[in-house]
Amino acid sequence: MGSWHPECPERLDAIADHLLATGVLPQLIEREAPNAPPEAVTRVHAAHYVERLTQQVPAEGYYPIDPDTLMNPHTLAAAWRAAGAAVAAVDAVMGGDADTAFCAVRPPGHHAEPDKAMGFCFFNNVAIAARHALEAHGLSRVAVVDFDVHHGNGTEAALQGDDRILMCSFFQHPFYPFSGTRNPAPNMLNLPVSAYGDGGIVRPLVQDEWLPRLHAHRPQLILISAGFDAHREDDMGQLGLVEADYAWITEQIMAVAREHAQGRVVSCLEGGYALSALGRSVAAHIRALAGIG
Numbered sequence: 001m002g003s004w005h006p007e008c009p010e011r012l013d014a015i016a017d018h019l020l021a022t023g024v025l026p027q028l029i030e031r032e033a034p035n036a037p038p039e040a041v042t043r044v045h046a047a048h049y050v051e052r053l054t055q056q057v058p059a060e061g062y063y064p065i066d067p068d069t070l071m072n073p074h075t076l077a078a079a080w081r082a083a084g085a086a087v088a089a090v091d092a093v094m095g096g097d098a099d100t101a102f103c104a105v106r107p108p109g110h111h112a113e114p115d116k117a118m119g120f121c122f123f124n125n126v127a128i129a130a131r132h133a134l135e136a137h138g139l140s141r142v143a144v145v146d147f148d149v150h151h152g153n154g155t156e157a158a159l160q161g162d163d164r165i166l167m168c169s170f171f172q173h174p175f176y177p178f179s180g181t182r183n184p185a186p187n188m189l190n191l192p193v194s195a196y197g198d199g200g201i202v203r204p205l206v207q208d209e210w211l212p213r214l215h216a217h218r219p220q221l222i223l224i225s226a227g228f229d230a231h232r233e234d235d236m237g238q239l240g241l242v243e244a245d246y247a248w249i250t251e252q253i254m255a256v257a258r259e260h261a262q263g264r265v266v267s268c269l270e271g272g273y274a275l276s277a278l279g280r281s282v283a284a285h286i287r288a289l290a291g292i293g
């Protein structure tokens, strides 16, 4: 999105470098992301929106959708593969090829609404994966959990009112995108957290608010919008989570998945802009997802 932009290619390098240096990477199966099937994307996004994005791809330079969200000639191709990663990960986990999956993707997705790109996001990878799990795999109950520092307004816009899907999140508030103060439908559990909240604030919310709702929903698959910008070293936001909090939250999600979903969890990278903290936090998350001690 430009050399000044925090949503930068070095984010994925930082993750890969840390996973390699800490010996996690050789314990994982790596797959390249395919393009998403168009019908998977249009289960969430309006066809006219996909067409408009296609027309806005610049031949060179940047096309600004908003001051923070720019397309270069390759952005939309990356977005197709980011969504494709989420779909392929659902296929792999549902087909028994993998127990759990982490999609190290850019661009992120949770701010993308059915007919609006915003907040560095173009296609809503997790919402696309959720609908794919329901429609292509015949599931009747899926859960989405979102621990990015920002509210997942796009996922909420796409999935609110679909009682097959429960979405649980916490996020800094008041803060971008300034949504989420109320639950627009019974399948949404929004938990705003004030600036400077840390693990001591967030863990009880997960324990006392998320977990009872997740157990009551009995999801057959859990999808994670895994943003790491609530880390205390990440100055994109002002929350104070650390790697141990990400590990703990992931372990709670895994426990729900083992009880109701045969352990099936698909996690997709959202935010996380402090490169060192991002690498360490993703490693802690993946260790818990993969059961690596």
Ligand SMILES: [Zn+2]
Binding pocket: 148, 149, 150, 227, 229, 270, 271, 272
């Ligand atoms: Zn974020």
